[in-house]
Amino acid sequence: MWPYYPELLAIPVPRYTSFPTAAEFSEDVSQADFLHALEDVSGEISLYIHIPFCEKICWYCGCNTSAANRTDRVTSYLDTLHQEISLVASRVSKSAKVTRISLGGGSPNAIAPIELVRLFVALTVEFSLSDDVVLSMELDPRTMTAQWAEVIAAVGIGRASLGVQTFAPHLQEAIGRVQPMRHIAQTVDWLREAGVTSLNFDLMYGLPGQTWDDLESTLAQAAEMGADRIALFGYAHVPHLISRQRKIDGTALPDQAARFTMAAKGHAYLCDNGYAPVGFDHFARGHDPMALAAKLGILGRNFQGFTDDSSPVLIGLGASAISSFPGLHMQNEKNAGRYRMLLSQGKCSASRGVVRTPEDRERGDIVMRLLCDGKAEIGAGQLAAAMPQLAPFMERGLVSCDDGTLAIAADGLPYARSIAAVFDPYRQDSVRRFSSAI
Ligand code: SF4
16 A cells, blocks of 8 residues: 655646646747647647537536537537648648547537548548557547447547546436446447447546445446556546536545545556556556557657657647647637637637747656656756755655666655656646645
């Protein structure tokens, strides 16, 4: 069992899906920066498509999404997305090969199945797709149908991620996401028949009223259903930032010690039941590409979390989608109305972001290697400057340094984000902006 040092987890820290994080994005970047970055792209690229609709909105959700109950709104969003695909692709060299396409949201299956086909036709026509392009998709089991499974098979989606969170009915009620077990089991059957070979379940600990027994039975059921990957996230209750979360009973939330225990026991349970740990909150069966990437030391981290995608460029399409280039991160307009208006004027909507300085890139490498591999090589000057903040972790044996390599111990895993944050000069006023480190 991991040792619990609450004093080391007292300061909320970012999840570091990028460095600098989205909290450092500002309007000090321009459309011209974005267009230049697109024109410089070569080699392998990945695409991310954001569908900001869901049939029902879950109370805990922090994503940019809204209810898909007005067909005209969904239709006009998709029309705009098609315009953006053409506009962005016209700036990207045809020599750049798309090796990954991921759809996320929201719930991509909140749109009509035929719209997925239309999107893939447009992407195929506008971009140069690699012959072995990897296609993945987030799915809401509540809106999964046999027709969706047929389209997933026809398009060739090989990887899928299901928003499960918990199988316990009383917890599903407490977080506003009711989805019977039989519905999830049916979804899994449909996806396997459709040819999905890598299936992820998103699960959560730290839910209101949740006990270890609740979590253990959810983990057991996920393993029994054959999930190839499991992402086990701590629920971050920040109703001052996400107003939907006000519906969740904050008084029923487990305290930090109980959260820590659930995370530790969850980690041990999955490792004892056929899953390899990947980073600090993902787990994968040995055959899954994510487990192989972790084993080979080529695991990466992007806006969707840990990944086996090694493309240096990720282009985000859709409202709020983030694009990532070696020297620039940029986010599209979040508001769907403004996103539509900008595209209707023939402009890209990328409006906020950050230019990555050489120092950002160097520090970003350290943060990513620490989180992905548990170790990073660090220059003597940077190490000396970080020592005062590293000392509390070193004294407790959670991290060690040998010949310029900083290595997080097995017991130090729950402190990985806090250790990585030592190398982040932007995190000074992080107390209300980020979630608990566990
Ligand atoms: S289905 Fe997913 S994206 Fe949609 S509201 Fe629920 S958690 Fe958020």
